[in-house]
Amino acid sequence: MAREQTIAERMREGGLSRRDFLKMCAMLAATIGLHYSEADKVVRAMEKKRRVPVLWLQMQDCTGCSESFIRSSHPKAGSVLLDMISLEYSELLSAASGHQAEMARKRVMKEHDGEYLLVVEGSIPRQEYCATIGGVSAKELLLESARGAKAIIAYGTCSSWGGIAGAKPNPTEAVSVADLVTDKPVIRVPGCPPIGEVMTGVIAHMITFDRLPELDHLGRPKAFYRHRIHDKCNRRAYFDAGLFAESFDDEGAKQGYCLYKLGCKGPTTYNSCAEMRWNGGVGFPILSGNPCIGCSEKNFWDNGPLFVRRAKIPATQTTADLDKIGLYTVGATVAGIAAHAAITAVKKKRTGSSADGGDSHE
Numbered sequence: 001m002a003r004e005q006t007i008a009e010r011m012r013e014g015g016l017s018r019r020d021f022l023k024m025c026a027m028l029a030a031t032i033g034l035h036y037s038e039a040d041k042v043v044r045a046m047e048k049k050r051r052v053p054v055l056w057l058q059m060q061d062c063t064g065c066s067e068s069f070i071r072s073s074h075p076k077a078g079s080v081l082l083d084m085i086s087l088e089y090s091e092l093l094s095a096a097s098g099h100q101a102e103m104a105r106k107r108v109m110k111e112h113d114g115e116y117l118l119v120v121e122g123s124i125p126r127q128e129y130c131a132t133i134g135g136v137s138a139k140e141l142l143l144e145s146a147r148g149a150k151a152i153i154a155y156g157t158c159s160s161w162g163g164i165a166g167a168k169p170n171p172t173e174a175v176s177v178a179d180l181v182t183d184k185p186v187i188r189v190p191g192c193p194p195i196g197e198v199m200t201g202v203i204a205h206m207i208t209f210d211r212l213p214e215l216d217h218l219g220r221p222k223a224f225y226r227h228r229i230h231d232k233c234n235r236r237a238y239f240d241a242g243l244f245a246e247s248f249d250d251e252g253a254k255q256g257y258c259l260y261k262l263g264c265k266g267p268t269t270y271n272s273c274a275e276m277r278w279n280g281g282v283g284f285p286i287l288s289g290n291p292c293i294g295c296s297e298k299n300f301w302d303n304g305p306l307f308v309r310r311a312k313i314p315a316t317q318t319t320a321d322l323d324k325i326g327l328y329t330v331g332a333t334v335a336g337i338a339a340h341a342a343i344t345a346v347k348k349k350r351t352g353s354s355a356d357g358g359d360s361h362e
Contacts, residue, residue, distance in 0.1 A: 008047040010083045027074040031201040033223035045208040053108050053116035056090040059138045060165040061122025064193040065156040066092045072196035073280040080200050102134050109148050118149035123158040123165045125172035151185045160190040167301040188219040192295035198224045229266035229292050232274035263307035265294030
């Protein structure tokens with residue numbers, strides 16, 4: 001039996017030069033949050049590791065997560081799919097279909113028990129008649145496929161929290177992966193859809209270190225969900241100055257003022273949109289003039305009208321009056337400048353009196 005190629009060997013066979021391979025590893029290291037000096041860890045992993053078998057299930061979804069995944073630019077989705085992982089089952093990307101696809105899924109479950117990754121896209125309906133694949137209910141398919149999985153990656157807000165299908169009145173009784181699978185580690189990668197590089201970065205981390213990435217208390221990778229959109233937003237300076245767009249077509253909107261009053265959920269939404277951005281780092285909704293709708297947060301669809309101010313101020317988490325923040329900020333700044341000027345004048349006067357031989361305590 002022929003020895004299975006390593007990831008690096010497959011890449012070289014595909015025509016990737018050593019230089020391009022090292023560049024890809026460096027970019028991958030940056031994507032998963034490593035210091036540039038640690039890029040060699042990614043290089044060594046790619047030179048030693050074999051491809052990881054992956055089963056990708058689609059439940060109640062719009063295929064948006066898969067579409068985002070295949071648009072990853074670093075690493076490119078083609079490199080992930082052909083060189084880093086062995087995608088054995090996917091309703092969107094598999095060449096096989098029907099009985100052949102189902103046989104491939106069951107073969108992986110048998111031959112790679114405890115080794116394969118299970119990816120789930122979309123929420124799972126408790127009402128079994130609402131979604132069936134190959135004559136099997138979505139719930140049954142998930143539980144069967146999860147049994148021998150090393151870990152489960154829940155791509156998208158639907159599989160992470162229930163998503164739009166789980167919004168009120170939730171007619172299908174849609175739930176998240178973690179609501180049904182409780183004996184396997186579940187990595188939540190929420191977003192509607194998630195950023196492509198975040199999706200590939202999670203897989204790359206698991207290949208590199210052979211373990212789950214560090215997760216927060218909600219099961220999200222800290223490398224990608226450690227900051228609020230508000231913390232890194234390009235409009236943050238306007239928020240701090242109390243400059244807000246009052247409507248989508250006023251002068252403030254044209255000047256790039258903060259969109260908080262137009263319903264932006266950036267202050268309460270954790271994601272990498274403002275840092276990594278979309279479409280190869282070109283932009284993200286707020287940069288384009290649209291408020292963040294908080295799509296990576298639980299129950300985002302039920303958290304009030306999308307373009308009505310509902311988010312609380314970060315840090316304080318109070319309901320302070322945003323209309324007055326700018327006035328307070330400007331007032332405090334002016335008062336500080338005036339106080340500094342007065343102190344400086346007094347010091348100069350005292351220095352001058354001392355130089356003339358006068359009483360410096362006068």
